[in-house]
Amino acid sequence: MAWHWVATAWGSPDNWVFEEYEPPAPGPGEVTIRVHASGVNPADAKHLAVGRPGAELPAAIGYEVSGVVAAVGPDTEIITGPVAVGDEVIAFRINGGYATDVTVPAQKVLRKPAPLTHAQAANLLLAGTTASAMLHAVDAQPGETLLLHAASGAVGVSVLQQAAQRGIRVIGTASARRAEEVRRFGGIPVEYGDGMLRRIRAAMTDAGVEAIDIALDAAGTEEAIETSLTLVGDRRRIVTIVAPQAAAAHGFQASSGSDPETARYRDAVRIDLVEAAERGELTVPVAQEYPLSEAPEALRFLAEGHPGGKLALIP
Numbered sequence: 001m002a003w004h005w006v007a008t009a010w011g012s013p014d015n016w017v018f019e020e021y022e023p024p025a026p027g028p029g030e031v032t033i034r035v036h037a038s039g040v041n042p043a044d045a046k047h048l049a050v051g052r053p054g055a056e057l058p059a060a061i062g063y064e065v066s067g068v069v070a071a072v073g074p075d076t077e078i079i080t081g082p083v084a085v086g087d088e089v090i091a092f093r094i095n096g097g098y099a100t101d102v103t104v105p106a107q108k109v110l111r112k113p114a115p116l117t118h119a120q121a122a123n124l125l126l127a128g129t130t131a132s133a134m135l136h137a138v139d140a141q142p143g144e145t146l147l148l149h150a151a152s153g154a155v156g157v158s159v160l161q162q163a164a165q166r167g168i169r170v171i172g173t174a175s176a177r178r179a180e181e182v183r184r185f186g187g188i189p190v191e192y193g194d195g196m197l198r199r200i201r202a203a204m205t206d207a208g209v210e211a212i213d214i215a216l217d218a219a220g221t222e223e224a225i226e227t228s229l230t231l232v233g234d235r236r237r238i239v240t241i242v243a244p245q246a247a248a249a250h251g252f253q254a255s256s257g258s259d260p261e262t263a264r265y266r267d268a269v270r271i272d273l274v275e276a277a278e279r280g281e282l283t284v285p286v287a288q289e290y291p292l293s294e295a296p297e298a299l300r301f302l303a304e305g306h307p308g309g310k311l312a313l314i315p
Contacts, residue, residue, distance in 0.1 A: 004099035013296035026073035036118035039064040040311040062097025066121035088112040092125035113277035119312035129266035131158035142167035150218035152178035160185035285309035
């Protein structure tokens, strides 16, 4: 028997239940994965906080995993090609990733990048595709300078790495204690809080930057929004993933995986991100691993903010 987490009522993780279940045998176009790590993301709890149209209870939890193929359905290949029992893989945009074993559509499965641990690989694609979609939305180009809010967060760290690969300079806001993390991935750190705009302009002067071309917001604070609007003249080149109401009010972009066009882009870029990780150009800092049985505790810690890296659940 396998184990998985399910939500039995809408609300907090306190309504989740860890129970035994029997994952279905894979049919054509499906694989069963023995999970070695489950990625932990804010959306895991956010999407179960209230009922959504078409959603039903009990609801399986978790969107991305890393593990080993335990069974393969007939006539089945994964996104990256042929697959066999024993192959190390990752799966993304699945339902039910908080589990010891899970059967999923093969077209949501890719080979695991060898340089990454299972805990890192389980956290690669949700943050990575979100970061890539933000850069795509503003048409970021080599040689440009980008202002990134929440640069030391999961999406921010992926933006830093992907921007560096493209030759884009990043000035990234973060807490003072996370400044070294921003530097580690090629960004110029600026502490948020009172006086942030002045510090950003000082950082621009030190770097020989005359203008900020783009602003990406993963913080959603009033300070982040106001600073972006002040420094970037073209509002089409400002995008947020956390403040859609502010975007609508001020005429800049909001990026969401629920938007069909954005979802298609995120699906298309999965292979690129796996290949970048395979080449050692994209990694995932992991702050802490929790036993799978302690999933609600992991979500509570994540909700407190500033975990210092990704969290993973280990069966």
